[in-house]
Amino acid sequence: MTVAAEPTRTHAAHPPPAPAPKRHPWQRVARLGLPYLLLLPAVLFELLVHVVPMLVGIFMSFKQLTQFFIRNWSAAPFAGLANYRFALDFDGVVGQKLLHSFEVTCGFTVLTVGVSWLVGTGAAVLMQDPFRGRGVLRTYFLVPYALPAYTAAITWEFMFQRDNGLINRLLVDDLHLFKEPPFWLLGPNSFWALVVTAVWRTWPFAFLVVTAGLQNIPGELYEAAALDGAGVWRRLRSVTLPQLRPVNQVLVLVLFLWNFNDFNTPYVLFGNVAPPQANLISLQIYDTSFHSWNFGSGSAMSVLLLLFLLLLTTAYLLVTNRRGKADG
Amino acid sequence: MRTSTRVRSALLTMVVSAALLTACGSGGQSGPGGQPTITYWASDQGSSIAEDVKVLTPELDAFTRQTGIKVNLEVIGWSDLLNRILAAATSGQGPDVVNIGNTWSTSLQATGAFLPISADVLNQIGGTGRFLPNAIAATGAPGKDPVGVPLYSLAYALYYNKAMFAAAGIQNPPATWEEFVADGKLLTHAQQWGVSVEGASTSENAHHAFTFSQQQGGGFFDASGKPTFNTPQNVAAIKQYVDFVAADKIANPSDAEYSNGTEAVQDFATGKAAMMLWQTADAQLGNYGMDPAQYGVVPVPFPASPPSGARHVDSIVAGINMAVFAATRNQDAALQFVKFMTSRQTQIDLNKAYSSLPSVTDAYSDPAFQTPTAKTYQQILTDSAAPMPAVTEESQFETAMGTVLKNLFADAASGKAVTEQAVATQLDQAQQQLNAGG
Numbered sequence: 001m002t003v004a005a006e007p008t009r010t011h012a013a014h015p016p017p018a019p020a021p022k023r024h025p026w027q028r029v030a031r032l033g034l035p036y037l038l039l040l041p042a043v044l045f046e047l048l049v050h051v052v053p054m055l056v057g058i059f060m061s062f063k064q065l066t067q068f069f070i071r072n073w074s075a076a077p078f079a080g081l082a083n084y085r086f087a088l089d090f091d092g093v094v095g096q097k098l099l100h101s102f103e104v105t106c107g108f109t110v111l112t113v114g115v116s117w118l119v120g121t122g123a124a125v126l127m128q129d130p131f132r133g134r135g136v137l138r139t140y141f142l143v144p145y146a147l148p149a150y151t152a153a154i155t156w157e158f159m160f161q162r163d164n165g166l167i168n169r170l171l172v173d174d175l176h177l178f179k180e181p182p183f184w185l186l187g188p189n190s191f192w193a194l195v196v197t198a199v200w201r202t203w204p205f206a207f208l209v210v211t212a213g214l215q216n217i218p219g220e221l222y223e224a225a226a227l228d229g230a231g232v233w234r235r236l237r238s239v240t241l242p243q244l245r246p247v248n249q250v251l252v253l254v255l256f257l258w259n260f261n262d263f264n265t266p267y268v269l270f271g272n273v274a275p276p277q278a279n280l281i282s283l284q285i286y287d288t289s290f291h292s293w294n295f296g297s298g299s300a301m302s303v304l305l306l307l308f309l310l311l312l313t314t315a316y317l318l319v320t321n322r323r324g325k326a327d328g
Numbered sequence: 329m330r331t332s333t334r335v336r337s338a339l340l341t342m343v344v345s346a347a348l349l350t351a352c353g354s355g356g357q358s359g360p361g362g363q364p365t366i367t368y369w370a371s372d373q374g375s376s377i378a379e380d381v382k383v384l385t386p387e388l389d390a391f392t393r394q395t396g397i398k399v400n401l402e403v404i405g406w407s408d409l410l411n412r413i414l415a416a417a418t419s420g421q422g423p424d425v426v427n428i429g430n431t432w433s434t435s436l437q438a439t440g441a442f443l444p445i446s447a448d449v450l451n452q453i454g455g456t457g458r459f460l461p462n463a464i465a466a467t468g469a470p471g472k473d474p475v476g477v478p479l480y481s482l483a484y485a486l487y488y489n490k491a492m493f494a495a496a497g498i499q500n501p502p503a504t505w506e507e508f509v510a511d512g513k514l515l516t517h518a519q520q521w522g523v524s525v526e527g528a529s530t531s532e533n534a535h536h537a538f539t540f541s542q543q544q545g546g547g548f549f550d551a552s553g554k555p556t557f558n559t560p561q562n563v564a565a566i567k568q569y570v571d572f573v574a575a576d577k578i579a580n581p582s583d584a585e586y587s588n589g590t591e592a593v594q595d596f597a598t599g600k601a602a603m604m605l606w607q608t609a610d611a612q613l614g615n616y617g618m619d620p621a622q623y624g625v626v627p628v629p630f631p632a633s634p635p636s637g638a639r640h641v642d643s644i645v646a647g648i649n650m651a652v653f654a655a656t657r658n659q660d661a662a663l664q665f666v667k668f669m670t671s672r673q674t675q676i677d678l679n680k681a682y683s684s685l686p687s688v689t690d691a692y693s694d695p696a697f698q699t700p701t702a703k704t705y706q707q708i709l710t711d712s713a714a715p716m717p718a719v720t721e722e723s724q725f726e727t728a729m730g731t732v733l734k735n736l737f738a739d740a741a742s743g744k745a746v747t748e749q750a751v752a753t754q755l756d757q758a759q760q761q762l763n764a765g766g
Contacts, residue, residue, distance in 0.1 A: 071417055
């Protein structure tokens, strides 16, 4: 990294850079170091908030951490890979439950992200052209995103109650769709209650991001497309969606990670034990850690989940980047 | 994107700094005159957290006037309390004094996170002699220093609506389960159900599972503390309880959703159900507008012809204990507070407000505990209540058994048949999970 090496690599086309004014070496160090110095607080906080707990979690996953050691958990005996074997033993009850909750979570996430993206994008495209009351409507759309997750989920819990809930009053009393009021908070329907609540909470973010993305599309593209005789659908397909690709790439990833790890929504909807049909993986990990007091296995499951999400995210980024390049 | 990243990191920094500030703030604070401020996590005993704050605040103020020690009160809902306690035990960052459900005592004792109440400590707060023997028995495993001091004593009993019984032509409240189911069927019609249950409440479910199992001659742990969930007696016990919805159809299937400890009571108070099996509920029922003259309280029924080995148990020894965190820096102040809370006058005031029973004998002379209901409860507690299993996995057992019943109630509510086989499978899985947790 010394400047002396530079002249040998100079090409004729690039004139050598004007020699920098002489500075005291200390000044140069300070100048080079300043950005890092400014970054330092953020790095420290990042370490404190994310990296340290993560390392602690990984460490815990190799320990036999039961109730006898939770007060002084570093004294817990080492378990080797036992916690991982236990989590992945699909013949055992816990492994079976973990696998089941993994499947439920995959279905839940794909549905929630898909529907949220569709609704959010649809709303953003419809709101693209200015009209009276657009601002009010936009603000209104963002309400679910602004509400605290707990408040929102508990409201849904009231609405989904079988006897006194708003949903059944609408479906059974007003629309007469069912003879007997169905259960939403237990049994197979609990999965749908979870999806509805999650979509309601998720789509405004998709709307917000897509709206921002739409504002970055130059108007000339639409004008040119209109000149070429492209209709509404053609413009959507050939201009809007391709232009939104980078935005969507990030958006879908963020939505996926959020929903895959969602704990608040099912916890508030169903209480500390969710129905098997709506038992997301985060709840299953919580169950292992806090109900069975087996924090070691709970940590091992968290690490497995983290690995899975890391792998998936990497694969996703690789594929979408390559496709993005191929198209561009 | 760049702006949003910057905004996000700014937000992150703010959140982190706020978190750090609060973390620093919760360390040893001192009140005026050098007296410490202690933090007290109270379990919610009334029908709402706001009500608990209203009941407790005057007592805490009196304590501060007496000692100069300030008490920082936080009332925590039942469903969160155990998790909060566990988190506090793990991190070592917790309150000074906390309420624990007495059935968790042995589990929490095993963590070592609580101050052992040795004979010496007990002397500091007024001695053993004053506490009810049954209540003091439910403060930890036998032979070890307990981790709690009894605060409120509770038991299960059968509540019945007198007017509804009269309307159905029933003379006396049921004393056997056979009568209970027969009466329940007479009381179930139109918008009214025989009994209300909290089918999704894990602790409530576990308590009933225990009592019903004792009455069948069963048990969930053997003498050496090993789980014995899947026995014919336990299957019969669990099935008997779920059958209120599944086979007898004397409870509303919607009860399978109830979990927060207020819904079943509300149904009883508003005339949607004629009976309920509940811990002392007078204060709650009063809040929902029900007059004590409208209902009667009798012991929980028993089988007419009990199977061999049946024990005459009709309630768990229920109650709330006070525990002091071992990590507290204000041990003296914390113990002074425990002493105050178990003093005669405070015991009278608080148990009157919550319609629970005092945990100390000298408070019983107050007229509030001489009513027929209070007398019934006292008799249950001395004669026919049994403590939950004193095993270290007790808390895991409560969630596991509560979940078994929650799932079975859900099946029953959606019209699925609850067979003995289905019950046995659920019990088997719960036991495997408990063993795996070891």
